[in-house]
Amino acid sequence: MQRYLDLDDLLGLPREFFETFRPSNIRAKNYPLWTLKGDTNAFFALFFDNLATQLNLVGIAVSFGFTPGFVYHHFMGGVGASLLFGNLYYSLQASKVAMRTGKMDTCAQPYGINTPGALGKSFNVLLPAFLAALAAECGGSSASSCSAAALERAMFKGWSAACAANFLGGMIEFAGAFLVTLLFKTVPYGAMLVPIGGVGFTWLGYGPIANIFGSHSAHFPIVGMIPFLIIFLSFFASDQVTGPFPSILVAALVGIVLYGVVDLEGYGNNLLDAKEFVGEGGIQFPDLSYGFSQLSNSASLVAAFAFTNFIGTYACNIQARVGGDVFSPMESMMVDGLGSMIGGLLGSPYGTTVYIGHTTYKKFGATRGYSLLNGVVYFVMGMTGLHGMLNAVLPHEIVLGVLVCIGFTIASQCVEVVPRRWIPAVMIGLAIAWSDYMVVNGADNTFGAGNDIAILGASYVWVAMFWTFALMMLIDRWFVSATVIFLIMAALTSCGVMHSAQISFEYVDGHQVGAPPDTTKTWKLIVTYGAAAGVMLVYALLQKCGYAPAAEEEDFRELQAEKYSSKPAHSAGRSALSSKQRVPELAGDSLNLFDMRRDPVI
Template sequence: MNSHVGIVPFFKRGDIGGLTYLVTNNIVNYLIVIATLSGVLKWPDKVVFGYVIPGMSIGLFLGCCYYAWMGYRISKRDQRPDVTALPSGVSTTAMFVMLYGVIMPLSYAVEDPMVAWSAAMAACFLGGVIEFVGGIVGPWMKKRIPRAALLGTVAGIGFIWMATEGVFDIFQDPILGLPVMIVAMLGVFGVYAFPKKIPPLVVAIVGGIVYAFCLGRTQVDFSDIGFYIPNPVNSIQYMIDGFAVIVPYLAVIIPVEIYNFIETMDNVEGANAAGDEYSVRQAQFADGVFTMISACFGGVVPNTVWLGHVSLKRTGAGVGYSVIAGIILLLAGVLGLFTVLSDIIPKAVVAITFLWCAVDMLSQAFRVVDKKYYAAIGVAMVPSVADFLYTQVTGAAGLADLWTEKVASGINDFAPDVCQALTDAGCMWNGVAAVKAGAIVIGILLGTMVAFIIDRRLDKVAIVAFVGAVLSFIGIIHSAAITINFTNQWGIGYLITGVVCLILHFGRNSWCKPDEDMLEYVDDQSEKE
């Protein structure tokens, strides 16, 4: 066989679909980031459009080009022109967790957008490091952490934070939001399609922009278009200062990045199953490196390999779409085109994507996990409720000057009399602050324990409980800060739980056995379903 450079056409007809998929979906993520940082948190435009957006664009450009190069190498090696480049983009799940689990509470706590930005960059850079390390330890962790625990925790974040934000924003402006929401749902939930197979979601977003303009909700402003090339010297200086601020948020950053590199692993394995043999480890290393580079230029959200390779391959996408998409996103970021988009797209239209992403995350958890683990998913979702309640109550208490400290990440932010007053007033507050601190890790721990109980592996439940004890004793979970405290009541509780599970495990063949009648009933129900 002859090896020649032209084995892969740079662009072919099937690349149009891949280009549309990659550009439009990444733009949606950009708009969500802008809406959150500028609209909700009131970060200055010089940070959002001068650093965050260009930093994201630089990371995505590098990722898109690298995956196209990987695809080209596979095509050249295997002598076939039908290789499809891995779809690269902002990790939607990790983006929402970073925005709502790290950046938002941190911004409210420090009350200084520049400090919050510095910490967000540091968190993003650390996330890149964890993604890189995932290339080494990822396969080992994937085998040991039940998928129900990981997806259940992420589903909880999506349902509690994203879905509620989306629905509330829609009903804040129902004249605009409700019609747009229904049109979007035709495609997202009803699988409708308009002529030429135009997705209703695209029609909802584009039509919603036009509708909002007709209602006078938005305006077109090109005055901020220009060159937004970030100075990495400035951003790196801020980022270095931010590492001291993110310590209380490690319990959020670490698990979401673990999920992120497992997501990359799953999606690359899906590409391999479709016939394109990509290196999982190489893709994870690339995601980590480009996320770190993005952070150095001001970015605050990580890169990942997206789901959708199989569909892109089916439509005939090659490698060219990835390069062109990267160039488009780079130019849009550094030329300030997103300043125009942020002005013409109203909050109610952006809310559609919030709702869509949230429901998709929730449905994915129940779609890809075996039915018997549904209980584990449900339990893993609960800690996100505590996170949500804590944020809402602390925000309201802050207006009344009852917030005694400025660090909204731990369990000691309120004086005992305030906590007692909340409880006496009927607020569901007991244990809320404790579960909020490290909610993602707690969700993974609880979901994992339930999954192992379903598998009737109490020895593994004990191990997870002991891990929870260690994490509690060093302050990763249930604590306001990372500190060693062996009298920590939550750590002791996990320790006792682990011992109890070991005792029960040793009695599994004698006095602690599953009810055979119930096992038969459960198996019958599963077969009927």
């Protein structure tokens, strides 16, 4: 049983949740609530990270035909509530670990909107549901042809479907806590990371770069380009390029100044227009029963993004351990799932997750305050409708550079976590992930190319992951494993999990009902995958007889089992509890708001 499930973590969960809310851990005597330089820098980094994502998502929804007022009034209150829940919990989790281990430099895990998943669901859930509602309410796919009342109903229906998808994704993330140990012992981490890396490459990386050149707000690329260069320098060259000041804050201020120089009147008009949205926040409740009824065409993709989310949470938890802070993996994955479910119930279409970057925030000297303040600020913004004003103060092209850097960081990790020999497989997986971007943005159908891309674009998350996995096994000459993977791909294709937008065994003329029309028949894809499995089996037999090269001796499963083991979390906790380790006293005021010895004034 221990082979397939982390029993130590599972059995320790009740204690973990109980101790998180123990009054002595909440007070966390001598554990700094705020460090001047560390928590300040970490807060601005996390705040602008989330802000860039949220403003981009607002812009995408508006480009679909949603009115800005509807987005601010219906979307952002639920977003704020989910961020408050998660950031509050992770600040308390850090307090618990600090008290347990006596490490007063424990850094809370950063938390926010799951950017790749939110972008993917925007284009594959929110947009199709909204267009379907427009067709039903207005008899067309254009918001301009609708009456105000009909448009309001269509927006409500599309939003409800996206919220239902968010709730469903949260449930899958919660359940993923029980599966992740098995996955990390059977599937290469690089293969699991490829789909989210593909989103990072396209929607987070390439798309925002194009938007910077397009400059749809200021109509002058310099407004987004110079802030992007400053942010890029701070991400990849040196975090000292702006001296003691947070680089993202400096980049934002530079962008505002440049906007004022090139179009002061336009900037002022944006501020005046945004005043009408102030006060448009609050909690709104979606019609989840309707929303769930609309998910038949996107359930596979929702499950896929939830899958990549809990895999990412587990990996971020490992990064935190590398940084010296040991948190329960299952606890973190369950909290992520709960945060998404709470958001879905309260009107957020976007899932939440632990972010990469814990190691960086810990190097800043951050503790728990940055996380708590981030949650409080976004909750207040969501309740009061301040997103519209911030979108005017910081036109989203100014903060697009943050998304670019995050996107390509995620994409580059796909290569960094695999052996050099597997890089070609990863590149092919990332290329498959491009198909979704091309389909959504209207790939040219010359010579049928668009139809070919559509085959890969349908449920591309699963297609990219399984193809990467299969090619990795081919490179290692693990032919039996490759056989099994191709058989799984045939089975998933037959029921619509792969190469289709709808999970179903219904066929018309040999073509699965949810598969893209005018493309290769589904039955032919199934036969092709079956034939590939047969070829791999032949090679396995030849290898067994000594007529094919031997399999790669390095076993990725053993390496991952060691690298991603959660045993340090349990041993650290048991050691601290059994020895009743005394929490060291720190000089300073009773709350240690600013521990100057460890974190000097800027």
